[in-house]
Amino acid sequence: MTLLSILSDLIVDAPIWTWGVAGAFAVGFTLLRYAVGTDGPRKVWLRWGLGIVRLFVLGVLCFLLLEPILRTLTQEVERSTMLFVHDGTSSQWVGEDSTARRLALTEWALHAPDVFIENGYEIESFIFGTQLSSLDHTESLRTEVDGSTTSGTSTVTMNLPRTDIGAAIEELNDKFSHRNIAGVIFTTDGLSNRGLDPEFGTQFLEVPHFFVGTGDTTSIRDVLVDQILYNEVAYLGNDFPIETIIKARGYKGSSVKTSLYVNGELVDEVVWSVNSELDAEKIRFQVPANKAGTEKIKIVSRLVGETARENQASEATLSNNSKIVYVEILESKRRILIVADSPHPDIAALKNAILSNKHQVVEVVWANDIDRDILPTHEILILHNLPKADSPLPGLVAEKIASNTPILFIGGAETDFAQLPIERTGIISEQSNLQESVEASLNTGFSLFKTPDAMEPLLMSLPPLSTALGKVRASNSLEVMLYQRLISLKTEWPLWAFNRDASGRRSGVILGDGLWRWRMEDYLRNDNFDVFDGMINNSIQYLSSRDDVRRFRISAPTILDEDERLKFSAQVYDASLNPTTDVEISLTLFDKDRKEFDYSFSTTSHHYTLNCGRLYPGEYSWISNCILDGKLYEESGDIIIKALKIEMSSIPANHSLLMRLSDKNGGQYLGPLSSIDVNSEKWSDLVFANVRKRDILHEFTERLDLIRYELILWILLGAFTLEWVVRRRQGGY
Template sequence: MISGFDSDLAILLLALAILFSAAAGWWTYSGNTQLPAGARWTATTLRASALFLLLLLLFNPVYEFTDEREHKQEIAVMLDNSRSVTIEKGDWQGEENFWQVVDQLGLADTSTIRFNTFGFDADLFESDPQELPLTGSVTDINRSLNSLNQASGEMDALILVTDGIFNRGLDPTRAAERLDVPVFTVAIGDTSQVRDVLVRNVIYNSTAFVNATGLIRAEVLNDGFPDRSIEVRLFRNNQLAEVQTIQTTEARSAHQVDFEVDFDEEGTERFRIEIPELEGEWTAANNSYAFTVDVQDDQLRILHLAFEVHPDVGALRQLLVTDESIQSSYMTWTGGSGFVGGSGALPANADTLDLIILHGFPHRQLPNSLREKVMSLASQTNVLFFTLPGTDLENMTAATNNLAPIRRQGNTPIGTISPSVNPAEQDHPIFDFQLPLNLTRGPELRGPVRNYNSAAAARDLLLTNFRNDTTGAPLLSIQQLGNYRVGMVNAWNWFRWQQSTQSEYRDFRAELKNNLIKWASTGVSEGLLEFAPSRNSFDEGEAITFRAAVVTETGLPDNEASVQVSLSSDQIETQSFIMRSIGSGRFRLETRPLPAGTYTYEATALRGTRELDQVQGSFTVNESILELTDTIRRDELLRFIAESTGGAFVTHEQAAQIPNLLRDKGFGTFRTETFTVATRAHHSYWWFLLVILLIGCEWTIRKIYTMP
């Protein structure tokens, strides 16, 4: 089929081309008497045809033809890899029934269907069905379905084999509907109620300090044991430390148990809360919860100096006083050279301080002599600057002896602003928490709108937004100067975030200030490599995150270095990783969740083949009982997903029906794909060969009859 002549104008031009070609051919031989009549008309036709073909190619016609191909249909299979599918309860015999279901799906018959199999727990992963370990400690069906939607190419249907129990993430219904394919759900597991007692919602501080007391709070859920006395035992380093007894009065009840623990020595303390197995209880696997506490020898010592009375000052001090890891003292400038709070006088030196926070420094009315004393003290340790309405912004750089990382460049109008995270710095450990989707909708801040930049070695973590546009002015900047860390927050009215009715903004303010203070207080590592996991303990099912920074011998970020990490424990063979560089000598590594246990790590910084530095340490992964807290199969959820997507719902006893259900829905035959191929005429050399042939034939006739 030829296209390109659909309009009236194109048809008219085509007709004119035919008439012109015919007329030109006739005119060429109309007065010729050397050729016989037959030869003359043949030569005329050849000349006209060649000319018409050349004119036709100028129209750029397109040849179209259709073709059909048969393809195997693509069906994704998602198999629940969580530990809950191995529980033997009611009619469900755990792993034995699971593998029977897999065999009954008919995955071996690939004559007309190509099956793409995946396992899932915390997320989706490709796997051979027979190689699933069935050890997942958390289940996030919603995230797994979203990952399938992003990762898969052509997909005609989905077979979802699961008990429908998810203990992380959102309801998976919308994610299943977004796949836009029929979902066939196979419900595995059991729906029967059982008698059980379990330990859950254990609250504790993962970091404690020598000579301090820590609170451990646990919730005990009773399901089916009324009028019973139940012992709750606390083990410390595998030694029984304390026993408490709770009394149940109803068949279903929840009870809170508190333990107070004294910490006397530095190190890692291992705890376990345990309930002895009760007669008639279906499993004791969820009767215990193990965790660790990192006991440190000293608290962070912080001096907070305020140079103005403002709600931000009280809000920050409240944050400091409620943090058990911080030993803080507070002083407020009263004018002249006087302070209230603390000892009433500045310390002689900063030898005993990990951090000085200067809130509202330098005030416009601060005497030069006091300013010099403050800066002499601040230059001896880590320091954070927080601006306030009375801060002398015009003379900030000079007053801080170039220590403040944010510098004024010109006129600095004060306005209503909002923060935004610098995309280039969102991997910084200060942002190691859940960030709100849109910070610009948070409570209003006040501060300089524009005409600020940062020192050459500084890193801008937050930028200034004014009327929903980024001005480029730094709002939070940090830098390392020698062995000290310096930061500056160039905005105020953060107390409004503390008072916000929206928890995401309250949490952002608290986490940001807490992480900023902890980062600044720790100072700079003496070695060339700074490396640590994001926490000292993790729960099963959590990804393990590490961060590192490498500097040269001169203290500058080393952009040519690489970092290798090895992990080892009794639970796994030694694993090696290469950290991902995120720029400016910084690195990040995130591993898959690890089994419960204690792990040691060894990080090595390299420049080429030369070893620069090495850091060793350990962390723990606590056993998770999430998969044992809810074991009742969710048939209604799986039935709704199947019906809303046009699939089908079956229980594990009916899994053998899946191949027939697929055929009934049209998935037992090849998928026919019809496609159209379009080719432009001038892309084929055959047309030009035809023109040459026509002209050659005409030339031959002329030579036969000795025409010039």
């Protein structure tokens, strides 16, 4: 905005008679001192001078008592703004003449804004992949693909791994919906591989949108590994399938060899023929899981035969001829058994939540059908609405409760918790057979595990659970996660809690049924089940875990995509296993060449965090240590950063989408950006003809009580001091 002018005036909203009283007061006290009094200075001119000072001070004080207000009117002009948005992903450089297209984009991004600035527009520039980032249009751009680089004094790299055009459009709308925007100029190839379809369901700014096309719109000759279909987890001793889809464009009559490598060793390969100009082949491999850990699976496809060398030279890019995925080989899954009295919607909600964790399996049996052979094969037992007052617990379940098996008790109004041993449930129930509805409130002091971040705001909107009417008292060993809330009255009665008895046996209790409504509400609010599923799975994880007495613990991911940030968290405990942050933790990261990168953790409340940012694809290892009570503690691990090659597709640029989007939003498709000879002025003229340039005048009025200005206080104090000093030197009082 441009500051136009500042106007100020005084407002005194006081009756006329108060002005007279104030003036009479100031004049009267001045005359009383210097016209009637006899102890003032003898020199006439000095008496007059001091009288004027006294009159000024008293006059200003009386004026301030009338509560004058200083009103300031500021006028600012908001000029029309043109938004430049540039696709920062690497799909634009696939195909022929990529160097010319890189230079053309750099030329357009650097010089097109100048034309608009000369015509009185404000300019804001952005670059996007999956989200918007501000871009100074005076910076050079660097575009890198397959090691080829075009740059000046650049700071921005145009090789982001994913494209989400819809998210960029939505974010512009969020940022600028209340700004004076004349139009938006998008530069993109029209290929989006993440998020919503930009043509449907995307909220645009209500201004003309103009599109400049990048990328290669011609049919590109290429062989690529299009997809790898696989399970992220497999189990030791089994064979797991790897299915891949290979596409070949423009190589009819040629042969393609597809090879499977596991941890760098060739396991299998298939040769197939390309029968059309655009052909696809689905190939299925079986891979044995011989050892636990993370397996590196690489699929490589390449042309073979007499003309293979010539054909490979004509490919648009070789970087998409291979793709790597990682499969985690586990020794076994966590097995969970749900024993229920009868069918209930909660059972399905619990089962789906448990199965959202790929490391768990779940089985459901009815209390009347339980078999002795099934119980020992499960690590965790969940009882739903058992026992009831008219039906005692099955003997096999009672035996399981008496054992060391972790158990989660879930029951509503029909459940008789009095039949269950207090040392396992941790509650003393004084409930009746009547039913009531209770809501949940979070115990902010709960610390057994980290609750989902979005849980607390969700709790306020969750429907109530059905429970038995009455009071529930918690034993000293009970750790409460959620308390019962009766309408607006918060209680200290547990709703969702965990118990650990003197023998170290762990159990949990949920005093209510209707959990399926919570899962549905989670989806309605957040478009996913993450909060509810997290609550269930965190509870199961706690119940199944053994006590960790390590004083130094680090949590780190094992596999990340290249566009994700690598984050660590750590905890340090004193000799009493209380968390402390009084020590320093260092971490060293090693790449595959053993090059070292040193980091230090920062502290937040009772734990440590470290954000290493985004790393290049590859395999890394890390070692972290700290010195606690004079002893060195050390943790280590491995991390795999997966390369994303979804931008290396041979799909031609989709400029027809850009034409439809521009027509839909009152703009125009300006044309393809294919050579260095970019006619910025011609395209700018097309934009000027379709946008409405207007300047908006903003007026801001500020009102401030004059008595709040400190300068007036210091002036009055100075005048009073001057008068008093002079009178004292002249013998007055």
